[in-house]
Amino acid sequence: TSFGFKDVADGDKQPLVNDVFHKVAKRYDMMNDLMSAGLHRAWKDAMISALNPPPDPEYRILDVAGGTGDIAFRIVEASRKMAKATVLDINGSMLSVGEDRAKKKGLAENCTFVEANAEELPFEDKTFDAYTIAFGIRNVPHIDKALSEAYRVLKRGGRLLVLEFSEVEAPILDKVYDLWSFNAIPAIGKVVAGDGEPYRYLVESIRKFPNQGDFAKMIERAGFSRVKYTNYSSGIAALHSGWKL
Numbered sequence: 001t002s003f004g005f006k007d008v009a010d011g012d013k014q015p016l017v018n019d020v021f022h023k024v025a026k027r028y029d030m031m032n033d034l035m036s037a038g039l040h041r042a043w044k045d046a047m048i049s050a051l052n053p054p055p056d057p058e059y060r061i062l063d064v065a066g067g068t069g070d071i072a073f074r075i076v077e078a079s080r081k082m083a084k085a086t087v088l089d090i091n092g093s094m095l096s097v098g099e100d101r102a103k104k105k106g107l108a109e110n111c112t113f114v115e116a117n118a119e120e121l122p123f124e125d126k127t128f129d130a131y132t133i134a135f136g137i138r139n140v141p142h143i144d145k146a147l148s149e150a151y152r153v154l155k156r157g158g159r160l161l162v163l164e165f166s167e168v169e170a171p172i173l174d175k176v177y178d179l180w181s182f183n184a185i186p187a188i189g190k191v192v193a194g195d196g197e198p199y200r201y202l203v204e205s206i207r208k209f210p211n212q213g214d215f216a217k218m219i220e221r222a223g224f225s226r227v228k229y230t231n232y233s234s235g236i237a238a239l240h241s242g243w244k245l
């Protein structure tokens with residue numbers, strides 16, 4: 001299959017994004033390890049430490065673009081299995097892998113899975129204590145809509161955390177990273193998932209995504225306060241944080 005991602009305007013990319021994740025859902029977790037050389041685990045753990053979820057059964061988090069549940073499971077575990085997590089994703093294939101994993105991990109009681117679009121959340125205003133999204137927001141066609149929805153569904157005092165690939169700030173590492181992402185990642189995709197083209201798209205979507213400072217401004221524009229970011233691995237990934245005050 002040829003995707004022809006380059007010819008697609010951002011507003012129309014959702015069906016192509018969906019196709020990528022339907023295809024890879026079953027192998028997604030393994031692909032993640034291979035393509036980030038295992039680093040995504042450390043970044044996700046750092047995100048959960050930043051959130052520091054309390055052991056409180058009333059604490060409700062929404063993990064958007066939650067895919068196979070990685071972030072939600074870590075949060076529930078960090079809250080000593082007290083927090084209630086809603087895993088939301090536009091892709092039913094990713095969610096069903098997530099539901100199976102939740103059962104196997106004994107976390108099914110704490111997790112709800114919802115198929116929906118980050119741009120139109122099916123929740124009332126002021127529902128959640130935290131909104132998390134990891135490696136998902138760059139796939140959403142209208143990032144501003146996703147951020148204003150995040151703001152809407154958070155309670156006052158609620159926290160937004162966004163983990164995403166970002167701009168590498170170390171001069172030699174950025175060259176190594178370019179070689180890795182434009183060559184190794186599509187090659188791994190071809191071997192493991194049978195098609196390198198979707199991964200070329202994923203790499204390009206990282207390049208197009210705003211850098212740390214610009215993304216922080218977008219979060220502020222959505223209404224969030226005390227916006228800041230922390231780079232991981234010299235900016236290969238960054239965690240942005242904001243509060244609805």
Ligand code: SAM
Nearest residue numbers: 021065066067089090091094117118134136139
């Ligand atoms: N958060 C998980 C993790 O870190 O392992 C999964 C990240 S995966 C790279 C990106 C996910 O974003 C996919 O599961 C995809 O279906 C989802 N996604 C893409 N567009 C979306 C949208 N508009 N609304 C909700 N989820 C979306």
